[in-house]
Amino acid sequence: MQYLIGKHWRDIFDVVIVQARKPKFFTDKNRPFRIYDLNHQNHVWDKVRKLEKGQVYTEGTVRQLQDMTGWKGGSVLYFGDHPYTDLADASLMHGWRTGAIIKELTSEIQTLNTSQFKWHVNWLQVLQQLIEQYQESEGEHSRKLIREWIAERDQLRKDTKHVFNEQFGSLFRTYHNPTYFSRRLFRFADVYTSNVTNFLRFSPKHTFYARRGALPHEYRSWFV
Structure with missing residues (x-):
């Protein structure tokens, strides 16, 4: 921290805790805080009765942290880079708001924003709608055309997956569906980003709203 920020790095934090040893920090009940000299x-080894700015503390538990600071529930936004060891207990057991740091997002978003990928995804949707609409058409010419559409759709599905990684595709999506990692991420994280510094673009009063996604049986928006 001194190398990154300078020798007065502790001044920018209200509380500094090291060697928290997650997930024990969230699950244990009898690990007292100790001041590190x-x-x-x-x-x-003196008993810690309050957490003071400028001090460095080791171990402890989340219960003690909440009792000494009053930082509880939805008033806390806690960041981590692992959905299970960092975010699961904080979210499920303590009601904290959670943010996930996913470094792979940078390369994924770069791929998503390429013109070729956008064209492939949009044309894939058009092809699927055409196949669904005309799949029962009679006549050899119609059936041949539908077979060509299906073959093209299958190839586009592979292309839009392998463009992220030839072995396993995107970290977040497998073909049309979210990956298991995505489902766990959405379960334990309220927000996610590639780097915590991305939030410097927003005011501390800014509110992030979840995007509403249409379920298969729901109608889409009239305006989009």
Whole structure:
């Protein structure tokens, strides 16, 4: 931290905790906080009754943190880079708002924004609608055309998957469906981004709203 920010890095944090040893920090009940003496490079074994700015604390539990600071429930936005070890307990057991840091998002978004990928995805949707609409058409010419559409659709499905990674495709989607990782991410994270510094573009008062997605049995928006 001193290398990244400078020797006064502790001044920008209200509380500094090291060696929290997640997930024990969220599950254990009897691990007290200890002050870490930076000058002597050892622990101070006096009982910690409050968390003070400028001090460095080791271990402890989330229960003690909440009791000493009053940071509870939806008033906390907690960031981590692993849906299970970082976010699951904080979200499910303590009601914290959670943010996931997913570095792979950078390359995924770059791919999503290419003209070729956008064209493939949109044409794939058009092909599927054509197949659904005309699949029962009679006549050899019609059946041949539908077979060609299906073959083209199958190839586009492979292309839009393998463009992310030739072995397993996108981290977030497999063909039309979210991956298992995506479903777990959406379960445990309220927001996700590639880097926490992306939030510097927004005011602390900014509210993020979840995007409504249409279920298969629902109608789509009249305006989109």
